[in-house]
Amino acid sequence: MSHPEFFNSGPNVLSYICTIPNDNKIKAGLIFVHAADGNRLGPHRMFVELADRLKNCGIASFRFDMRGCGDSASRK
Amino acid sequence: MRYVYCHPLFDERKCSHRFSYQLSKAFEKNNLQLERFDYQGTGEAEGKFCDVTMDSLQNDVKIKIADSPACLIGTRLGATIAFNCCCQEKQVIKTLILIEPVVNGKEYVEYLFRKQHLKDMITGNHNDLSNDKSFCNLEGYKTSNAFLEQVRHINIFETHNRINVETVYIACISSSGKVYHEYDQLVNHLKKNGIQVNVEIFNLPIFWERIPAMDYSVLTDKIVEWCK
Numbered sequence: 011m012s013h014p015e016f017f018n019s020g021p022n023v024l025s026y027i028c029t030i031p032n033d034n035k036i037k038a039g040l041i042f043v044h045a046a047d048g049n050r051l052g053p054h055r056m057f058v059e060l061a062d063r064l065k066n067c068g069i070a071s072f073r074f075d076m077r078g079c080g081d082s083a084s085r086k
Numbered sequence: 087m088r089y090v091y092c093h094p095l096f097d098e099r100k101c102s103h104r105f106s107y108q109l110s111k112a113f114e115k116n117n118l119q120l121e122r123f124d125y126q127g128t129g130e131a132e133g134k135f136c137d138v139t140m141d142s143l144q145n146d147v148k149i150k151i152a153d154s155p156a157c158l159i160g161t162r163l164g165a166t167i168a169f170n171c172c173c174q175e176k177q178v179i180k181t182l183i184l185i186e187p188v189v190n191g192k193e194y195v196e197y198l199f200r201k202q203h204l205k206d207m208i209t210g211n212h213n214d215l216s217n218d219k220s221f222c223n224l225e226g227y228k229t230s231n232a233f234l235e236q237v238r239h240i241n242i243f244e245t246h247n248r249i250n251v252e253t254v255y256i257a258c259i260s261s262s263g264k265v266y267h268e269y270d271q272l273v274n275h276l277k278k279n280g281i282q283v284n285v286e287i288f289n290l291p292i293f294w295e296r297i298p299a300m301d302y303s304v305l306t307d308k309i310v311e312w313c314k
Contacts, residue, residue, distance in 0.1 A: 013130075014130075055227075058130060078299065
Protein backbone atom coordinates (compact mmCIF):
# COMPACT_ATOMS: atom_id res chain seq x y z
CA MET A 11 0.00 0.00 0.00
CA SER A 12 1.33 3.44 -0.93
CA HIS A 13 1.42 6.07 1.78
CA PRO A 14 0.93 9.73 0.95
CA GLU A 15 3.71 12.25 1.39
CA PHE A 16 3.39 16.02 1.56
CA PHE A 17 4.79 19.06 -0.20
CA ASN A 18 4.30 22.79 0.27
CA SER A 19 2.46 24.83 -2.29
CA GLY A 20 2.53 28.36 -0.98
CA PRO A 21 0.74 28.34 2.37
CA ASN A 22 -0.88 24.97 1.68
CA VAL A 23 0.42 21.52 2.46
CA LEU A 24 -0.63 19.13 -0.28
CA SER A 25 -0.57 15.35 -0.15
CA TYR A 26 0.80 13.28 -3.02
CA ILE A 27 1.83 9.81 -4.04
CA CYS A 28 4.64 9.21 -6.47
CA THR A 29 4.77 5.84 -8.23
CA ILE A 30 8.18 4.92 -9.63
CA PRO A 31 9.01 1.89 -11.83
CA ASN A 32 10.61 -0.90 -9.81
CA ASP A 33 13.90 -0.80 -11.70
CA ASN A 34 14.09 3.01 -11.39
CA LYS A 35 14.47 3.28 -15.19
CA ILE A 36 12.02 6.06 -15.96
CA LYS A 37 11.04 6.56 -19.59
CA ALA A 38 8.59 9.31 -18.88
CA GLY A 39 6.65 10.95 -16.08
CA LEU A 40 2.98 11.69 -15.79
CA ILE A 41 1.07 14.03 -13.50
CA PHE A 42 -2.54 13.19 -12.71
CA VAL A 43 -4.77 16.21 -12.09
CA HIS A 44 -8.12 15.34 -10.59
CA ALA A 45 -11.45 17.08 -11.13
CA ALA A 46 -12.66 19.79 -8.78
CA ASP A 47 -14.75 17.39 -6.70
CA GLY A 48 -12.24 14.54 -6.70
CA ASN A 49 -9.02 13.48 -5.08
CA ARG A 50 -5.80 11.71 -6.03
CA LEU A 51 -7.57 8.36 -6.38
CA GLY A 52 -9.37 9.60 -9.48
CA PRO A 53 -12.89 8.64 -10.52
CA HIS A 54 -13.67 5.14 -9.24
CA ARG A 55 -9.96 4.69 -8.36
CA MET A 56 -8.90 5.01 -11.98
CA PHE A 57 -5.66 6.92 -11.25
CA VAL A 58 -4.46 4.32 -8.76
CA GLU A 59 -4.94 1.45 -11.19
CA LEU A 60 -3.49 3.40 -14.12
CA ALA A 61 -0.42 4.46 -12.12
CA ASP A 62 0.18 0.84 -11.22
CA ARG A 63 0.00 -0.25 -14.86
CA LEU A 64 2.18 2.63 -16.04
CA LYS A 65 4.80 1.67 -13.48
CA ASN A 66 5.24 -1.64 -15.26
CA CYS A 67 5.80 0.23 -18.54
CA GLY A 68 8.57 2.39 -17.11
CA ILE A 69 6.40 5.46 -16.63
CA ALA A 70 6.54 7.26 -13.29
CA SER A 71 3.46 9.06 -12.08
CA PHE A 72 2.59 11.74 -9.61
CA ARG A 73 -0.88 11.93 -8.08
CA PHE A 74 -1.77 14.71 -5.70
CA ASP A 75 -4.74 16.21 -3.87
CA MET A 76 -5.44 19.79 -4.81
CA ARG A 77 -5.76 22.20 -1.91
CA GLY A 78 -8.92 21.62 0.08
CA CYS A 79 -9.39 18.19 -1.52
CA GLY A 80 -8.54 14.71 -0.28
CA ASP A 81 -5.84 14.94 2.37
CA SER A 82 -4.54 18.37 1.40
CA ALA A 83 -4.94 21.35 3.66
CA SER A 84 -6.46 24.60 2.51
CA ARG A 85 -5.24 27.69 4.29
CA LYS A 86 -6.01 30.26 1.60
CA MET B 87 -6.75 2.73 22.90
CA ARG B 88 -6.57 2.75 19.10
CA TYR B 89 -9.06 4.65 16.99
CA VAL B 90 -9.69 3.08 13.61
CA TYR B 91 -11.84 4.59 10.90
CA CYS B 92 -13.77 2.36 8.47
CA HIS B 93 -14.48 4.05 5.14
CA PRO B 94 -17.69 3.44 3.21
CA LEU B 95 -17.47 2.00 -0.31
CA PHE B 96 -18.29 3.09 -3.86
CA ASP B 97 -18.73 6.83 -4.44
CA GLU B 98 -19.67 7.26 -0.80
CA ARG B 99 -16.01 6.68 -0.02
CA LYS B 100 -14.91 9.47 -2.34
CA CYS B 101 -17.57 11.90 -1.15
CA SER B 102 -16.88 11.26 2.53
CA HIS B 103 -13.10 11.43 2.20
CA ARG B 104 -12.97 15.07 3.23
CA PHE B 105 -15.00 14.29 6.32
CA SER B 106 -12.52 11.57 7.33
CA TYR B 107 -9.67 14.03 6.75
CA GLN B 108 -11.29 16.65 8.99
CA LEU B 109 -12.03 13.96 11.57
CA SER B 110 -8.35 12.94 11.66
CA LYS B 111 -7.38 16.61 12.11
CA ALA B 112 -9.86 16.95 15.00
CA PHE B 113 -8.23 13.91 16.61
CA GLU B 114 -4.77 15.43 16.12
CA LYS B 115 -5.87 18.65 17.82
CA ASN B 116 -6.81 16.60 20.85
CA ASN B 117 -3.56 14.62 20.86
CA LEU B 118 -5.29 11.50 19.61
CA GLN B 119 -4.53 9.56 16.46
CA LEU B 120 -7.17 8.34 14.06
CA GLU B 121 -5.99 5.45 11.91
CA ARG B 122 -7.49 5.58 8.46
CA PHE B 123 -6.81 2.68 6.15
CA ASP B 124 -8.03 1.25 2.87
CA TYR B 125 -9.54 -2.19 2.53
CA GLN B 126 -7.92 -4.42 -0.10
CA GLY B 127 -9.01 -3.39 -3.56
CA THR B 128 -10.09 0.08 -2.43
CA GLY B 129 -8.37 3.46 -2.17
CA GLU B 130 -4.58 3.19 -2.23
CA ALA B 131 -4.53 -0.45 -1.15
CA GLU B 132 -3.42 -3.27 -3.41
CA GLY B 133 -5.89 -5.63 -4.98
CA LYS B 134 -8.90 -5.24 -7.21
CA PHE B 135 -12.34 -4.08 -6.25
CA CYS B 136 -13.90 -7.03 -8.09
CA ASP B 137 -12.33 -9.33 -5.45
CA VAL B 138 -13.86 -7.46 -2.51
CA THR B 139 -16.31 -9.41 -0.35
CA MET B 140 -17.88 -8.72 3.04
CA ASP B 141 -15.50 -11.35 4.45
CA SER B 142 -12.44 -9.64 2.99
CA LEU B 143 -13.59 -6.26 4.30
CA GLN B 144 -14.20 -7.57 7.80
CA ASN B 145 -10.94 -9.48 7.71
CA ASP B 146 -9.07 -6.29 6.79
CA VAL B 147 -10.54 -4.54 9.83
CA LYS B 148 -9.65 -7.53 11.99
CA ILE B 149 -6.05 -7.45 10.75
CA LYS B 150 -5.90 -3.70 11.26
CA ILE B 151 -6.99 -3.75 14.89
CA ALA B 152 -5.07 -6.97 15.62
CA ASP B 153 -5.69 -7.80 19.27
CA SER B 154 -5.38 -4.34 20.75
CA PRO B 155 -8.29 -2.53 22.41
CA ALA B 156 -9.87 -0.33 19.80
CA CYS B 157 -12.63 2.09 19.06
CA LEU B 158 -14.11 1.62 15.60
CA ILE B 159 -15.62 4.55 13.78
CA GLY B 160 -17.45 3.86 10.53
CA THR B 161 -19.54 5.68 7.97
CA ARG B 162 -22.39 4.03 6.02
CA LEU B 163 -21.28 0.54 4.89
CA GLY B 164 -18.06 1.10 6.83
CA ALA B 165 -20.18 1.45 9.97
CA THR B 166 -21.96 -1.81 9.18
CA ILE B 167 -18.63 -3.56 8.63
CA ALA B 168 -17.46 -2.22 12.01
CA PHE B 169 -20.72 -3.42 13.59
CA ASN B 170 -20.26 -6.90 12.13
CA CYS B 171 -16.68 -7.00 13.43
CA CYS B 172 -18.03 -6.41 16.92
CA CYS B 173 -20.20 -9.49 16.47
CA GLN B 174 -17.11 -11.59 15.85
CA GLU B 175 -14.40 -10.15 18.07
CA LYS B 176 -14.37 -10.68 21.80
CA GLN B 177 -13.51 -7.91 24.23
CA VAL B 178 -11.27 -6.15 21.73
CA ILE B 179 -13.54 -3.42 20.44
CA LYS B 180 -14.55 -1.21 23.33
CA THR B 181 -16.46 1.54 21.58
CA LEU B 182 -18.33 1.68 18.33
CA ILE B 183 -19.25 4.91 16.59
CA LEU B 184 -21.68 4.46 13.73
CA ILE B 185 -22.31 7.29 11.29
CA GLU B 186 -25.49 6.52 9.36
CA PRO B 187 -24.93 2.76 9.31
CA VAL B 188 -26.53 0.64 6.59
CA VAL B 189 -29.10 -1.40 8.54
CA ASN B 190 -30.86 -3.04 5.61
CA GLY B 191 -28.57 -4.40 2.90
CA LYS B 192 -31.34 -5.13 0.43
CA GLU B 193 -32.54 -1.52 0.43
CA TYR B 194 -28.95 -0.30 0.20
CA VAL B 195 -28.21 -2.40 -2.90
CA GLU B 196 -31.46 -1.28 -4.52
CA TYR B 197 -30.46 2.30 -3.80
CA LEU B 198 -27.03 1.76 -5.41
CA PHE B 199 -28.68 0.32 -8.53
CA ARG B 200 -31.12 3.22 -8.71
CA LYS B 201 -28.21 5.66 -8.61
CA GLN B 202 -26.39 3.67 -11.29
CA HIS B 203 -29.49 3.59 -13.43
CA LEU B 204 -29.79 7.39 -13.22
CA LYS B 205 -26.14 7.78 -14.22
CA ASP B 206 -26.64 5.37 -17.12
CA MET B 207 -29.58 7.42 -18.35
CA ILE B 208 -27.59 10.66 -18.12
CA THR B 209 -24.48 9.31 -19.83
CA GLY B 210 -26.12 6.87 -22.24
CA ASN B 211 -24.13 4.01 -20.76
CA HIS B 212 -25.50 0.51 -21.33
CA ASN B 213 -23.88 -0.93 -18.21
CA ASP B 214 -22.16 -3.64 -20.23
CA LEU B 215 -19.28 -5.49 -18.62
CA SER B 216 -18.27 -7.73 -21.51
CA ASN B 217 -21.28 -9.96 -20.91
CA ASP B 218 -19.72 -11.22 -17.72
CA LYS B 219 -22.74 -12.06 -15.60
CA SER B 220 -20.66 -12.54 -12.45
CA PHE B 221 -20.05 -8.81 -12.16
CA CYS B 222 -21.92 -5.58 -12.51
CA ASN B 223 -21.00 -1.94 -12.81
CA LEU B 224 -21.84 0.07 -9.71
CA GLU B 225 -20.71 3.67 -9.85
CA GLY B 226 -17.81 2.67 -12.08
CA TYR B 227 -16.65 -0.17 -9.83
CA LYS B 228 -16.60 -3.69 -11.21
CA THR B 229 -18.53 -5.33 -8.39
CA SER B 230 -18.96 -9.06 -7.97
CA ASN B 231 -22.50 -10.34 -7.68
CA ALA B 232 -21.30 -12.60 -4.87
CA PHE B 233 -20.35 -9.51 -2.85
CA LEU B 234 -23.64 -7.80 -3.62
CA GLU B 235 -25.49 -10.89 -2.46
CA GLN B 236 -23.64 -10.70 0.85
CA VAL B 237 -24.52 -7.02 1.15
CA ARG B 238 -28.18 -7.81 0.41
CA HIS B 239 -28.17 -10.16 3.39
CA ILE B 240 -27.11 -7.44 5.80
CA ASN B 241 -29.68 -7.03 8.50
CA ILE B 242 -28.34 -5.48 11.65
CA PHE B 243 -31.45 -6.51 13.57
CA GLU B 244 -30.55 -10.16 13.04
CA THR B 245 -26.96 -9.79 14.22
CA HIS B 246 -27.27 -7.33 17.10
CA ASN B 247 -27.71 -10.13 19.67
CA ARG B 248 -24.14 -11.25 19.07
CA ILE B 249 -22.57 -7.82 19.43
CA ASN B 250 -19.77 -7.61 21.95
CA VAL B 251 -19.00 -4.00 22.74
CA GLU B 252 -19.32 -1.72 25.76
CA THR B 253 -20.66 1.48 24.21
CA VAL B 254 -22.29 2.35 20.91
CA TYR B 255 -22.77 5.87 19.58
CA ILE B 256 -24.98 6.45 16.57
CA ALA B 257 -24.66 9.66 14.57
CA CYS B 258 -27.82 10.32 12.63
CA ILE B 259 -27.41 12.86 9.85
CA SER B 260 -30.84 14.35 9.47
CA SER B 261 -32.03 17.74 8.41
CA SER B 262 -35.51 16.98 9.75
CA GLY B 263 -34.24 16.75 13.31
CA LYS B 264 -35.77 13.30 13.77
CA VAL B 265 -34.03 9.99 14.35
CA TYR B 266 -34.87 7.45 11.66
CA HIS B 267 -37.20 4.69 12.77
CA GLU B 268 -34.57 2.01 12.04
CA TYR B 269 -32.06 3.65 14.33
CA ASP B 270 -34.66 3.98 17.08
CA GLN B 271 -35.28 0.26 16.74
CA LEU B 272 -31.56 -0.48 16.83
CA VAL B 273 -31.09 1.61 19.98
CA ASN B 274 -33.91 -0.28 21.72
CA HIS B 275 -32.49 -3.65 20.69
CA LEU B 276 -28.99 -2.77 21.87
CA LYS B 277 -30.25 -1.39 25.17
CA LYS B 278 -32.10 -4.63 25.78
CA ASN B 279 -28.74 -6.39 25.39
CA GLY B 280 -27.28 -4.23 28.15
CA ILE B 281 -25.19 -2.08 25.87
CA GLN B 282 -24.83 1.61 26.59
CA VAL B 283 -26.19 3.42 23.54
CA ASN B 284 -26.28 7.08 22.63
CA VAL B 285 -27.86 8.47 19.52
CA GLU B 286 -27.42 12.02 18.37
CA ILE B 287 -28.83 13.98 15.45
CA PHE B 288 -26.64 16.22 13.34
CA ASN B 289 -28.14 18.78 11.02
CA LEU B 290 -25.69 18.32 8.17
CA PRO B 291 -26.01 17.65 4.45
CA ILE B 292 -25.73 14.04 3.34
CA PHE B 293 -21.98 14.33 2.85
CA TRP B 294 -21.46 10.78 1.53
CA GLU B 295 -23.59 11.58 -1.51
CA ARG B 296 -21.94 14.77 -2.70
CA ILE B 297 -18.84 16.73 -1.88
CA PRO B 298 -19.86 19.87 -0.08
CA ALA B 299 -17.08 22.30 0.76
CA MET B 300 -18.10 22.57 4.35
CA ASP B 301 -17.07 22.47 7.95
CA TYR B 302 -17.89 19.17 9.65
CA SER B 303 -16.69 20.30 13.08
CA VAL B 304 -20.11 19.87 14.72
CA LEU B 305 -19.82 16.14 14.00
CA THR B 306 -16.03 15.69 14.25
CA ASP B 307 -15.84 17.50 17.62
CA LYS B 308 -18.64 15.37 19.00
CA ILE B 309 -16.92 12.17 17.85
CA VAL B 310 -13.69 13.27 19.53
CA GLU B 311 -15.71 14.00 22.70
CA TRP B 312 -17.17 10.48 22.55
CA CYS B 313 -13.69 9.04 22.16
CA LYS B 314 -12.11 10.90 25.07
